[in-house]
Amino acid sequence: MKTAVLSGKGGTGKTLVSVNLAAASEEAVYIDCDVEEPNGYLFFKPEKVVAENVTVKIPLADEGLCDGCRKCTDFCKFNALAYINEKLLVFNEVCHSCGGCVLICPQKALTERDKTIGEIQKGVSEQVQVITGILNTGEASGIPIIKNLLQRIPSGHGDIFIDCPPGSACIVMESIKDADYCVLVAEPTLFGVHNLSLVHDLVKLFGKPHGVVLNKCLEGDNPSEKYCEENNIKILGKIPYDNELGTLNSNGLIAARESEKYRGIFAALLQVVTGEVRNATIIDS
Amino acid sequence: MKIAIPTEDKSMEKGVCMSFGRAPYFLIYDMETGESMFAENSAANSRGGAGIKAAQAVVDTGAEALLTPRCGENAAGVIQAANLKIYKTMNDSIQDNIDAFKSGKLSLLDEIHAGFHGKGGE
Numbered sequence: 187m188k189t190a191v192l193s194g195k196g197g198t199g200k201t202l203v204s205v206n207l208a209a210a211s212e213e214a215v216y217i218d219c220d221v222e223e224p225n226g227y228l229f230f231k232p233e234k235v236v237a238e239n240v241t242v243k244i245p246l247a248d249e250g251l252c253d254g255c256r257k258c259t260d261f262c263k264f265n266a267l268a269y270i271n272e273k274l275l276v277f278n279e280v281c282h283s284c285g286g287c288v289l290i291c292p293q294k295a296l297t298e299r300d301k302t303i304g305e306i307q308k309g310v311s312e313q314v315q316v317i318t319g320i321l322n323t324g325e326a327s328g329i330p331i332i333k334n335l336l337q338r339i340p341s342g343h344g345d346i347f348i349d350c351p352p353g354s355a356c357i358v359m360e361s362i363k364d365a366d367y368c369v370l371v372a373e374p375t376l377f378g379v380h381n382l383s384l385v386h387d388l389v390k391l392f393g394k395p396h397g398v399v400l401n402k403c404l405e406g407d408n409p410s411e412k413y414c415e416e417n418n419i420k421i422l423g424k425i426p427y428d429n430e431l432g433t434l435n436s437n438g439l440i441a442a443r444e445s446e447k448y449r450g451i452f453a454a455l456l457q458v459v460t461g462e463v464r465n466a467t468i469i470d471s
Numbered sequence: 472m473k474i475a476i477p478t479e480d481k482s483m484e485k486g487v488c489m490s491f492g493r494a495p496y497f498l499i500y501d502m503e504t505g506e507s508m509f510a511e512n513s514a515a516n517s518r519g520g521a522g523i524k525a526a527q528a529v530v531d532t533g534a535e536a537l538l539t540p541r542c543g544e545n546a547a548g549v550i551q552a553a554n555l556k557i558y559k560t561m562n563d564s565i566q567d568n569i570d571a572f573k574s575g576k577l578s579l580l581d582e583i584h585a586g587f588h589g590k591g592g593e
Contacts, residue, residue, distance in 0.1 A: 259527065262520075263518065264518070264519045264520050265514065265517055265519065265520025265521065265523045265524040266520055266523070267523075268523050268524075268526065268527045268549045268552075269527070270527070270530055270549055270552040270553045271552060271553055271554075273552070275548065275549060275552055277520065277523055277545055277548070280519060280520045280523065280545065
């Protein structure tokens, strides 16, 4: 089963939930798709880490063949090309690697070369395979890295947890596209409800079975809980606003590995999620 | 020589535009004949890379200098590759800047910003 964990903004507890669910599982793969600021590895501290570059294609002009017709500069919707002083200028960071300029060039003056935009690191932390996507600073889009991460999920390694980037933009859509189930993490505030509604709309749009984990729960009213009740969203579990959990987390420790209480909470949550995924798969097939 | 200035509208009475890549118009002014021509900036509504496209258009007019309040690094890359000089405008009056340029009072723009990339910049 592939479970994506997402939320409408950063800091709600995506990494907390996905790291601890993976840690509570007998055998799991944890994939950090938050490529702009991956942090799951800080908790897992994986060993035997192997890194591999991720590249995209960038056009390269052969000045001898280019006759300055400018079909490529006119074609590029991102304006990544300019033709100045009888030379083609390529703005690498504006290029979206669509390959259109190469196809359209009548002189066949354009070829493609690889440009490294980041890397994927694979390592092991106890029974969890930890796979981290890292986008280099200054690069425009992490989507090629996420595609790469999700293309090569090792099969037959138990539960797969995808820690998504925050928000509901393209980069999140790419992360949840192949997920069997989506776990939405929500904070107990009005602001939290707004963010929850954004990702709720997204998972509905994608037709993904989903449920909510209520994080940072306090005594009294929880607006996110109310939102779930009003919209018939399954509440998978509640995580308390708790000093012990905050301290473990701040020290880069995995609560489900360090504390009996949290091992119990996340094992129970895992069981609920597993049951939901199973139901969703049965209904789907 | 011809010079280019990003403008808010196609009139000498209107102001210099704060943005280069997304300026609605460019004034192409001939210093010898005093002839002025306003060209619509087709890059103004680009989803991305507006500075690059606008700079290409300015270079293609044959202008030899650009007078602008500011300029992003990609646009500056195109402008400088074409050996145009970039001068910093002194206020938002088109005429004042032409006069100042004529009498050599405008200084070169030395602050090239990293680009706003669709995130405004006001």
